[in-house]
Each structure stands twice: as structure tokens, then as C-alpha cells.
Amino acid sequence: MLYFTCICVTFSLICGGFGCPNFQYQWSQYTVGLIDHEQNQSWLDAKYICESSRGYLASITTTDEVAAVLGYMRMNYTDGRYAIGLSRQANLSQDISLPANWKWETGEDFYANIQWDSNQPNINNTLQAGVRIDIKTSKILDMRANNPIKNKNTKGYICEFDSLYFQSTEPRGVITNASYIRCALRCLRQKECRGFHLDDAGCQIKTGLNGDPKRHYSKVIYRNE
Structure with missing residues (x-):
């Protein structure tokens, strides 16, 4: 049996210690x-x-x-x-x-x-x-x-800063790798994007489900949209 685990990729809305207020x-x-x-x-x-x-x-x-x-x-x-x-x-x-x-x-x-x-x-x-x-x-x-x-x-x-959420069927924890972050941000800004994955060709923006769900992050929700 395949168990689906919800994993979130998150970007906190933080001040970062400089230039407040935001x-x-x-x-x-x-x-x-x-x-x-x-x-x-x-x-x-x-x-x-x-x-x-x-x-x-x-x-x-x-x-x-x-x-x-x-x-x-x-x-x-x-x-x-x-x-x-x-x-x-x-x-x-x-x-x-x-x-x-x-x-x-x-x-x-x-x-x-x-x-x-x-x-x-x-x-x-x-x-x-x-x-x-x-x-x-x-x-x-x-x-x-x-x-x-x-x-x-x-x-x-x-x-x-952005706050966005994606889920994967593979337990990954919170991703902070810059390549994943930029790919997620591209997906966030495109209304037709339903998920993304990275491969040897780079960031792949998807409008539907990926054939390999273990490599695919599906868009779950926008915060403050």
C-alpha cells in the first residue's frame, strides 16, 4: 500500500532583522x-x-x-x-x-x-x-x-519573502536549497502551474500531475492570495 505524506515547502514571512517595518x-x-x-x-x-x-x-x-x-x-x-x-x-x-x-x-x-x-x-x-x-x-x-x-x-x-506550500509523496522535510526555492517561486507566480520538479534539465513547471510523484511537488495552497 502506498501512503501519501504531506510535506510542506515553506517560506516564512519574517522581517529578517533589517529595515523593519515591512x-x-x-x-x-x-x-x-x-x-x-x-x-x-x-x-x-x-x-x-x-x-x-x-x-x-x-x-x-x-x-x-x-x-x-x-x-x-x-x-x-x-x-x-x-x-x-x-x-x-x-x-x-x-x-x-x-x-x-x-x-x-x-x-x-x-x-x-x-x-x-x-x-x-x-x-x-x-x-x-x-x-x-x-x-x-x-x-x-x-x-x-x-x-x-x-x-x-x-x-x-x-x-x-513568500509563503507557499507544496506537497510530495516522498518525505523530504523542509527544502531550503536555492534551486528548489526559485523553482517553487516560479510555480507560485504562474496561475496555471500545479507543481514542479527539478531534473538534469533544471526547473520543470507542470500544469498537471507528474508521472513520477516521488519527484514532484504539488501546489497545495497560497497564503495571503
């Missing part, structure tokens, strides 16, 4: 942290800080989400630029503005729901680049991902 939009919760310019922090440092608290640099992928995040930021912070989870790897294309070269931390593609500032992006294609958003203009600007942030107009970063 705010929420749909299924995500956000916190804002400040850059320590004396510690030579970079865009990659902000990325690692978010991930160390089981989150990720904010992936604001829809027009409504952009409006919600900027609305909160403008009410609580007078100005400045804040790192978000959009980046480009080095040496992808000579055309540094090609949308396909830019990816959100959740693995989602970059679309025109958010606009580049004038003369942006401008970081050479041989370098890895991250992105910051100007909360006054709503425009985004690129920056060298691993260079210390010296310009104090770049004041902080926005982390995003």
Missing part, C-alpha cells in the same frame, strides 16, 4: 534594508543578505506590484535608489539593453512593466550588472553587481 502585497511581503557604505557593500551583498533571511531581492514583475512597492516606498522614504532583484550576467550579448539578457531573481523574464532611466543600461556587457530603482522617478538604473556602492543616493535594497 509591507505586504498579494502573496509577498517585503522589507527594506539600508546600505552600509562604510562596509563597501555591493548589489551582490544585498542579494546575499536577502537570501540569508530566506528571501530574495524583490522581483517586481507586474504593473500592479510596481505601483504597490513604489507607493509604500514613497510614503516612508523621501527619495533615493534601492537595489532590486533584476540582473544581467556578464558576456551575454553586445546589446546590453536586450530584455532577454535580464532576469528577475525568481527566474522570470524581464518585460516592459518597468522602464529604464535615460541612457540606461550602460554597464559594459563584459561585467555582471544588477539593478536599482529610483523611487521618485519609477525608473531603473544598472550598476556593477560586485562593486562597492559609493554613491550615497543608492540608499538600500528591497527584500521579498
Whole structure:
């Protein structure tokens, strides 16, 4: 007899010890942290800080989400630029503005729901680049991902956290592996996704039941949706 065990993959809605208070939009919760310019922090440092608290640099992928995040930021912070989870790897294309070269931390593609500032992006294609958003203009600007942030107009970063649940027929415990987390987040954000699994080809998003249930995580519920 086959016994099905409900196993949850969870992402806690936590403050993470920086930039409190936080705010929420749909299924995500956000916190804002400040850059320590004396510690030579970079865009990659902000990325690692978010991930160390089981989150990720904010992936604001829809027009409504952009409006919600900027609305909160403008009410609580007078100005400045804040790192978000959009980046480009080095040496992808000579055309540094090609949308396909830019990816959100959740693995989602970059679309025109958010606009580049004038003369942006401008970081050479041989370098890895991250992105910051100007909360006054709503425009985004690129920056060298691993260079210390010296310009104090770049004041902080926005982390995003999710709470989601998947189940598997194989006892796995709580998964914190980054590859599983990103795949689960992609599934979370796609209404048609009913589950996912990872194989040698990477993250596989499924719209129905998987033929091998031991490798498959089925979506159970959204919290705060």
C-alpha cells in the first residue's frame, strides 16, 4: 500500500532583522534594508543578505506590484535608489539593453512593466550588472553587481519573502536549497502551474500531475492570495 505524506515547502514571512517595518502585497511581503557604505557593500551583498533571511531581492514583475512597492516606498522614504532583484550576467550579448539578457531573481523574464532611466543600461556587457530603482522617478538604473556602492543616493535594497506550500509523496522535510526555492517561486507566480520538479534539465513547471510523484511537488495552497 502506498501512503501519501504531506510535506510542506515553506517560506516564512519574517522581517529578517533589517529595515523593519515591512509591507505586504498579494502573496509577498517585503522589507527594506539600508546600505552600509562604510562596509563597501555591493548589489551582490544585498542579494546575499536577502537570501540569508530566506528571501530574495524583490522581483517586481507586474504593473500592479510596481505601483504597490513604489507607493509604500514613497510614503516612508523621501527619495533615493534601492537595489532590486533584476540582473544581467556578464558576456551575454553586445546589446546590453536586450530584455532577454535580464532576469528577475525568481527566474522570470524581464518585460516592459518597468522602464529604464535615460541612457540606461550602460554597464559594459563584459561585467555582471544588477539593478536599482529610483523611487521618485519609477525608473531603473544598472550598476556593477560586485562593486562597492559609493554613491550615497543608492540608499538600500528591497527584500521579498513568500509563503507557499507544496506537497510530495516522498518525505523530504523542509527544502531550503536555492534551486528548489526559485523553482517553487516560479510555480507560485504562474496561475496555471500545479507543481514542479527539478531534473538534469533544471526547473520543470507542470500544469498537471507528474508521472513520477516521488519527484514532484504539488501546489497545495497560497497564503495571503
